[in-house]
Amino acid sequence: MANAQPTKLKILDAAEELFAENGFSETSTRQITKKAEVNLASVNYHFGSKNELIQAVIERYLEVLVPNISKELTDLENNNPNPTLEEVFSVFIRPILSLNQQRKNGTSILLQLLGRSYTDSQRHMRRFFLGNYGDVVTRFVALVYQAQPGLSASEIFWRLHFTLGTVVFTMASSGALMDIARADFDEDIAIEGVVKRLIPFIAAGVSAPR
Amino acid sequence: MANAQPTKLKILDAAEELFAENGFSETSTRQITKKAEVNLASVNYHFGSKNELIQAVIERYLEVLVPNISKELTDLENNNPNPTLEEVFSVFIRPILSLNQQRKNGTSILLQLLGRSYTDSQRHMRRFFLGNYGDVVTRFVALVYQAQPGLSASEIFWRLHFTLGTVVFTMASSGALMDIARADFDEDIAIEGVVKRLIPFIAAGVSAPR
DNA sequence: GTAGATTTTAAACACCTGTTTTAAACTGGT
DNA sequence: ACCAGTTTAAAACAGGTGTTTAAAATCTAC
Numbered sequence: 001m002a003n004a005q006p007t008k009l010k011i012l013d014a015a016e017e018l019f020a021e022n023g024f025s026e027t028s029t030r031q032i033t034k035k036a037e038v039n040l041a042s043v044n045y046h047f048g049s050k051n052e053l054i055q056a057v058i059e060r061y062l063e064v065l066v067p068n069i070s071k072e073l074t075d076l077e078n079n080n081p082n083p084t085l086e087e088v089f090s091v092f093i094r095p096i097l098s099l100n101q102q103r104k105n106g107t108s109i110l111l112q113l114l115g116r117s118y119t120d121s122q123r124h125m126r127r128f129f130l131g132n133y134g135d136v137v138t139r140f141v142a143l144v145y146q147a148q149p150g151l152s153a154s155e156i157f158w159r160l161h162f163t164l165g166t167v168v169f170t171m172a173s174s175g176a177l178m179d180i181a182r183a184d185f186d187e188d189i190a191i192e193g194v195v196k197r198l199i200p201f202i203a204a205g206v207s208a209p210r
Numbered sequence: 211m212a213n214a215q216p217t218k219l220k221i222l223d224a225a226e227e228l229f230a231e232n233g234f235s236e237t238s239t240r241q242i243t244k245k246a247e248v249n250l251a252s253v254n255y256h257f258g259s260k261n262e263l264i265q266a267v268i269e270r271y272l273e274v275l276v277p278n279i280s281k282e283l284t285d286l287e288n289n290n291p292n293p294t295l296e297e298v299f300s301v302f303i304r305p306i307l308s309l310n311q312q313r314k315n316g317t318s319i320l321l322q323l324l325g326r327s328y329t330d331s332q333r334h335m336r337r338f339f340l341g342n343y344g345d346v347v348t349r350f351v352a353l354v355y356q357a358q359p360g361l362s363a364s365e366i367f368w369r370l371h372f373t374l375g376t377v378v379f380t381m382a383s384s385g386a387l388m389d390i391a392r393a394d395f396d397e398d399i400a401i402e403g404v405v406k407r408l409i410p411f412i413a414a415g416v417s418a419p420r
Numbered sequence: 421g422t423a424g425a426t427t428t429t430a431a432a433c434a435c436c437t438g439t440t441t442t443a444a445a446c447t448g449g450t
Numbered sequence: 451a452c453c454a455g456t457t458t459a460a461a462a463c464a465g466g467t468g469t470t471t472a473a474a475a476t477c478t479a480c
Contacts, residue, residue: 007427007428023235025233025235025236026235028466028467028468029467029468029469030466030467030468038428039427039428039429039430040429040430040468040469041428041429041430041469041470041471042427042428042429043468043469044468044469044470045427045428046427049468049469050467050468050469126386153394153395154391154394154395154397155407157390157391157394157395158387158391158404158407159407159411161380161383161387162376162380162407162408162411162412163376164379165375165376165377165378165379165380165383166372166373166375166376166379166415167375168375168379169325169328169374169375169376169378169379170371170372170375173328173371173375176336177368177371180367181364181367181368184363184364184367185363185364185367187364194368197365197368197369197372198372200418200419200420201369201372201415201416201418202372202415203418204414204415204417204418204419205376205411205412205414205415205418206411207414208410208411208413208414208415209410209414210410217457217458238436238437238438239437239438239439240436240437240438248458249457249458249459249460250438250439250459250460251439251440251441251458251459251460252457252458252459253438253439254438254439254440255457255458256457259438259439260437260438260439
């Protein structure tokens with residue numbers, strides 16, 4: 001069995017960048033293989049099809065992200081008997097920002113991918129996500145309820161989906177938004193700055209009076 | 211000049227439905243003309259190109275929506291010297307809901323289109339929007355600032371974009387969300403119910419302490 | 421060094437894309 | 451009834467798509 005990593009990795013790296021920048025169907029296998037400097041046929045050889053490549057690109061991120069979020073949830077569950085909503089939402093901060101350490105612009109790329117895949121096919125994506133990472137979702141919802149016990153299950157459902165929309169949409173266009181903020185307000189913030197502005201917004205929204 | 215409306219209208223109706231359902235680049239002119247039961251060449255004859263058709267589909271909505279929002283803003287400006295944030299955001303309620311009267315699922319279609327066009331090409335869409343409807347945006351932002359004078363321009367910018375994400379994402383998937391709510395919580399709410407839950411959420415987010 | 425499996429390569433495949441062309445069919449006004 | 455002007459129609463265009471093929475190159479282990 002020869003070393004199969006180099007080309008496979010080169011394809012994943014090139015594909016994720018093009019997917020995030022231009023979208024899935026706007027990116028052709030020829031663009032990917034050209035950028036990766038590999039042969040056209042190698043996408044189908046290594047991944048089977050373009051669709052399986054898309055899935056592989058997303059899964060490569062989730063495989064490292066979700067366990068990290070799970071660890072943060074465990075920490076909170078064990079060490080903080082009464083976390084605030086902001087503390088609950090903050091479980092995402094470290095895992096998301098640490099993506100930037102293992103891959104340049106990892107945060108922004110992942111969230112653009114998530115945004116694209118979610119608007120491209122919410123149904124498929126939702127099923128995949130709940131199927132593979134359902135327990136993390138459950139534990140997170142339980143913490144939200146604990147921090148805001150006045151909320152009914154249905155209110156939590158709605159407000160967390162509002163939150164999902166806020167995050168996915170914001171992060172998917174975070175690059176453009178940061179550019180505008182730089183131009184219009186002389187405000188040179190990185191992705192951390194966006195996240196730090198986002199958390200109070202969604203915490204206030206989720207805990208809004210009814 | 212002969213009556214050019216029928217085919218042009220049939221194309222717009224078919225296109226907007228396919229665009230909202232499957233996305234712009236996933237929808238081909240052949241799908242559109244087949245659904246509209248017109249000749250393939252008529253898209254290019256009547257609109258010039260597929261891109262101009264996309265623009266025409268979106269503009270048809272905005273042309274009726276934005277003037278209605280503008281009227282609501284005028285009402286608020288004239289009759290309510292100190293509106294709350296919730297009252298400011300409520301200027302969207304009537305215009306958006308009235309879309310459902312002139313076109314079945316009009317609300318959901320428009321917001322799916324907005325969501326798609328915004329994530330597909332934020333830059334182009336933003337420029338178009340500000341170029342054509344910039345004064346409505348300005349007046350709305352002024353009312354937000356008046357209701358929440360503590361916020362800086364940059365904070366308003368960020369929080370209104372968070373809000374945009376919440377609204378677009380929620381409305382784009384409102385159909386699926388209402389289905390889930392019905393199945394999981396025996397909660398049969400219509401689009402008005404979603405809007406009424408949305409407003410307190412975004413009002414609380416925009417007025418969050420910093 | 422050679423045999424066997426794995427990977428890379430160039431070429432072709434079958435199909436779909438947006439758009440253009442050219443001729444035919446309509447239209448309303450005189 | 452005829453004649454612009456406008457709209458429709460079928461066909462073709464040039465180029466791009468994901469995928470497959472079959473041969474060449476490379477690698478691994480004996």
